[in-house]
Amino acid sequence: MTCKPLIGMNADFRAAARNVPAYSYIAAGYFQSVIAAGGIPVILPPMDDASSIRTAIENLHGFIMIGGADLDPRNDGFMLHPSVRPLDPVRETSDRLIIAELAERRVPVLGIGTGMQLLNVHQGGNLFLNIKEDLPNAVPHHDAHDPNHRHTLNVESDSLVGRVYGDGEIRVSSRHHMAIDEVAPGFRVTARCPDGVIEAIESEMMDWFAIGTQFHPECGAASALDIRIFEEFIDGVRERANQEDLRLVA
């Protein structure tokens, strides 16, 4: 592939309130990072029609599932927890249709924050609903007064995040209160906070390039290294698009 890959991304949704109409939005860091890494971002507003989502995804080379509020645990058969602030159902319905399509078509995916949690639960893993209760010895993974809160990270060297960060002390932006508990089959953990909380997963499946980060490489306070996550993702997207072209002409 010589042209820039089209990278889809979902968008958040806010219902109408008082005099403000409903609107859809996305933090600029997501699409700016894709542009900086050599891709063309294509933002999909929430949709509840699986066939429209399928048509949109058929025309994309890769997809980024963005962060946001919490997945509603009731959608995965768990009880609601008082700490959970669910996504608007308009967004969650759309996100679940998108991930199902990405998984079925094996479209390369990078899940960030809630996006990684959705990738994990869709593929059969599950989540801790509140780090403070489930992992009481964990360091803070969120600071209500500091959107740029960071903590350190240990990475597996033989992984995408390992290639990006290499050796030495790594600090990443962290904004979450849920975390992966059981990792979905077909994925492995490639980064953890020193307290053990899972911070990145990567697919081990030969036919699906899929990675997830609990930390936020798109965040305003991200380091120069963090953009390399997007570069690695887009390199992987190109590689797979080239393989697909070869398969189609063979």
Ligand SMILES: N[C@@H](CCC(=O)NCCCC(=O)O)C(=O)O
């Ligand atoms: N359910 C999650 C949310 C983690 C997350 O995506 N945080 C970023 C929110 C800001 C954004 O929209 O990018 C949790 O575990 O808290």
